[in-house]
Amino acid sequence: MEIIITGLNHKSSDIFHREEVSKKILTKELRGEFIFNIKRLFFEETGKQLIQESAIISTCNRAEFIFVVSGNSSGGSKNNDYVLVIKNIIIKYLFGDNLANEELQNMFYTYKNFEAILHFFKVASSLDSMIIGEPQILGQIKESYNEACEFKNTGLILNKLFHKSFYCAKRVRTETKIAAAPVSVSYAAVELAKKIFNDISNKKVLLLGTGEMGKIAAKHFIKQGVSEIFITNRTREKAVRLAEELDGYDSKTIIDFNEYYKILTVADIVLCSTGADSYIIKYEDIQPIIKMRKQRPIFLIDISVPRNIDPEINKISNVYLFDIDDIGKIIENNLDVRQQEADFAEKIINEEAEDFMNWKNSLNAVPIIVNLRNKVNGILSAELCKYINNKDENIEAIVNSITNKILHEPITKIKRAEVDFNGLNLMEAAKILFDLEINLNGMSQENKDVEKETTKVKNAGDAITGGNAPNNVNDGCYYNNKIVQLNNNKNNKAK
Amino acid sequence: MIFKDYYFIPIILFSLSYAVLYIKKNNPYNSFIFLIYFTFIIQSLIVIAGLNKYHFTMIIPIDLMIFFNSWILMLIVILFELLYKAKYIVIYATPIVIAALLISYFAPSMDINAILKVDSWLLIAHIVLILTGDSLFTLAFILSLIYILQERKLKLKKNLKIINDGNKNSSGKNEGRLFNFRRNFNYFNLGKGYNLELLDNMNYQCLKLGFPALTAGIVIGIYLSSALFKSVSSVKPIEIISLITWLIYAILLHERVAKGLRGNKAAMLSIAGFIMIILTVGFSLYLFPEFHGLK
CATH class of the missing domain: 3.30.460.30 (Glutamyl-tRNA reductase, N-terminal domain)
Incomplete structure (x- = not known):
């Protein structure tokens, strides 16, 4: 894998x-x-x-x-x-x-x-x-x-x-x-606004769309004390829901999405984060608006990808447009504060990644283990059937129990060797010693036969992976199920 | 020691305050502004002493006139700084004051001889109004330059600082003074009030105050000149160039009031106006002094 x-x-x-x-x-x-x-x-x-x-x-x-x-x-x-x-x-x-x-x-x-x-x-x-x-x-x-x-x-x-x-x-x-540290897009947006406007508290914000980032930025502007916020969205319900979220803030108005142009003449800060795939605010639309605004500056922040505001707009005087990339670059230039913490975080990530890798590597041993178990199981049941004539219902249980007892040590060692890489190629050794033939592609053919048998186990697997994680029902589930089964056994033992 | 030598004191002190700003590590701005205020007081004393020497008639030598001009400019800069809490203006405007002081120090002394006995109050009003207007427009010029640079940064999205690392203590003590200079410089980039709207507002304020002053000054000047040459009709070069300057500012004011012109274009016009002012001063004082009632 x-x-x-x-x-x-x-x-x-x-x-x-x-x-x-x-x-x-x-x-x-x-x-x-x-x-x-x-x-x-x-x-x-x-x-x-x-x-x-x-x-x-x-x-x-x-x-x-x-x-x-x-x-x-x-x-x-x-x-x-x-x-x-x-x-x-x-x-x-x-x-x-x-x-x-x-x-x-x-x-x-x-x-x-x-x-x-x-x-x-x-x-x-x-x-x-x-x-x-x-x-x-x-x-x-x-x-x-x-x-x-x-x-x-x-x-x-x-x-x-x-x-x-x-x-x-x-x-x-x-x-x-x-x-x-409070460095985020919304922080940068507020700081940029402070470079354009003298006093944010008498400025009006228009929030176009209710995207996550826009929402957060709008909240940030509210915290800075903007005088009014207009919210608009194609789906009006979403705008209403967002307005409800901002229940501590009174000067909010929900406007119709078709009428946001009227607001552009009064709003000073426009946050745009809609899911549209084309420009919503176009170059030719902004030019008359700027005249109607009597050249009062307007600050547009386009947090959406694909962009919703025509980048050409930035060329109009007294219009300042920043898209997500621009803000990102600015932030990047301003970030050395977090670097130290980032180094520390990388150590944690390394640890976790190694842990995961170990787990993943241990999965490589699964085909061997499954085959080994099958082989021993097969021999035991064949031999036992020879000598025990009365068909005891418990014969399968006995076979499983003996298999577990015999193979417990070898299986643990094979798994560990796969994780530790201590030079012992136990998987190869097991293959040779027990004459196991592992054909991965062949195995997947075999899966289909086994699949029916493993439905029970699969259910158990769902329980382990949190219940909400559906397992793959394609070819690859054979090993998954086997691993889950093994884990299941292990857990039961631990209990 | 002749009186002119006193001009050198503020030059040295103003320059010293910049040295303090660049070198000092802790609270450089506070020390800087303290020195600036202190120097301004000394400058004021020299101005009073100088004017007193000529009994406040304003019939004074040209060097004292320029010195007086630099004092008015400094006064306006400090007033704006206090009024708008825009620390950086002092930093950017003081070099122009220093330049004016240097000119006053090295300028050839040219005594003004009143060719004609004029009403002394009118002369004083003419000089003070014109100098105030010019100083306000000088400040507007500096603000326009800052505006254009700052706007450029915002439009090109380059070198924009949003985190104030100026307050961070430098870890290495031997990092040299250049580093310190840059750190202090960044600090002022981030200073409160360093925004386009305020720069534009201050620029507008300069225009609103400077334009009436300039207009009144020019009107009085024309009246004085006609009294001097006994005729209103003859057009003198000084009048033409003054009117061109006045026209630039008149257009600027009109556009601002009527069409809401602001930002980059207004800043450009401000700069053009300032260039005309420099030309006017050069014209009137050095090229055609006789038309200005100077000898």
């Missing part, structure tokens, strides 16, 4: 390309379609369907695609190919036949296994964010996970990976001071 992450973020790409990508995976349906098509293209490309699990993380600063691909880690070069195959498929899907474009190739980063885990934990802990330590990203990752679960795209590895990342992010948040 390989974990592969590919994608692009605010560091690797510019806003134009991120916009392009984000348009293609804007809605849930589009994302579902995306995963389906990637799997199809992968099958067409390689002739095998090895993508077992997948998830999409899409925020305004990044679009990342996580895949779990079944395969053997010993075939390193082959797997490297899978990384490239997936990357190319995604670029092809998103940008058409622009594969030769080196710029695009560089824009998409790829990570595999340990690096991927490390990267993912960094993202979740907000170390890779535009604003280090900002809290929104974790919520966004949780949403992505829920969606992947809904699509039934997660399995054993991703379930564990996501849960571990939540845990890791929580540790980083509580054990470091990374979230303590």
Whole structure:
């Protein structure tokens, strides 16, 4: 099993390309379609369907695609190919036949296994964010996970990976001071507003759309004491709901989305975070408005990706437009305060990533263990049946019990050797000693027969992974179920 | 020691205050402003002594006139600083005061001889009004420059500081003074009131106060000149150039009031007006002194 992450973020790409990508995976349906098509293209490309699990993380600063691909880690070069195959498929899907474009190739980063885990934990802990330590990203990752679960795209590895990342992010948040300093988009927006306006307390804010970031920024402006806030959204209910959220603040007005132009003549600060895929405020619309405002300056903050305000607007005098990239760059230039904390946080992330890797490596031993158990089980039941004639109902139980007793030590050692890499290749040794034939592809064929038997175990597995994590019902679930079964046994023993 | 040598005291003290600003590590601004105020008091004393020497008739040598002008400019700068709590104005405007002081020190002494006996009060009013107007427009010029630079930063989105690290103690003590200078400089970039709206408001305020002063000064000047040359009709170069300057500010004021012109374009016009003022001063004092009643 390989974990592969590919994608692009605010560091690797510019806003134009991120916009392009984000348009293609804007809605849930589009994302579902995306995963389906990637799997199809992968099958067409390689002739095998090895993508077992997948998830999409899409925020305004990044679009990342996580895949779990079944395969053997010993075939390193082959797997490297899978990384490239997936990357190319995604670029092809998103940008058409622009594969030769080196710029695009560089824009998409790829990570595999340990690096991927490390990267993912960094993202979740907000170390890779535009604003280090900002809290929104974790919520966004949780949403992505829920969606992947809904699509039934997660399995054993991703379930564990996501849960571990939540845990890791929580540790980083509580054990470091990374979230303590008030540097965020909303903070930067307020500071920028202070560079334009003398007194924020007599300024009016227009909130276009009810996106998460816009909401937070609006709250920040309210805290700074702006005189009035206008809220508008295409779906009026959302605007009403947001207005209810701001119950401590009285000077708020909900306006019709078609009438926000009228407000542009009075509002001084415009926060835009809608989900629209084109410009809402256009160059030609702002020019007359500025005349009507008698050249009073207007500060526009476009937090949405794709952008909702035409960037050309910034060229009009007395209009100041900042999009998410601009703010990000400003913040980046202003951030060395958090670097120390970030170093400390990276240590935590390293620890957690290693922990996860160990767990993942221990999974490699599962086929051997399963085969070993089957073999011993088979021999025992065959031999016992020879000598015990009366068909005792407990014979299966006896066989299982003896198998467990015999194999307990070897299995523990095989698992540990796989984790510790202490030079003992016990897996190979077990293969030779017991003459086990492990054919991974063959195994998946075998799965289908075993699948029926393992439904019971699967239910138990659901209970362990939190109940809300649907298991993959595709080919790859065989090992998952086996692992869950093993874990189950272990837990029972512990009890 | 001739009287002119006293001019050198404020020059040294003003320069010293900048040295303090760059070198001092703790609260550099407080020491700086203290020295500025102190120097201003000394400057005021010299002005009073100088004017007293000529019995406050304002028929004074040209160097004292420029010295007097620099004093008015400093007064206006300090008043604006106190009124708008915009610390940085003093830092950016004082170099112009120093420049004026240097000119007054090195300027060739040119005595004003009243060619004609005029009403002394009118002369005083003319001089004070014109100098006040010019000083206000000088401040407007400085504010416009800051505005344009600051707006450029915001439009290009470069070098924008949003975190005040100026208050952070520097860890290494031997980091040299250049570092300290830059740190202090950044501190003022972040100072309260360093925003476009306030800069524009102050600019407008300068215009609103300076324009009537300039207008009245020019009117009195024309009256004095006609009295001097016994005719209103003959147009003198000083009048033409003064009227051009006046026209620039008149357009600026009109646009601001009628069309709400502000920001970059207003700042540009302010700068143009200031260039005209410099030309006018050069014209009237050095190129055609005789038309100005000077000899």
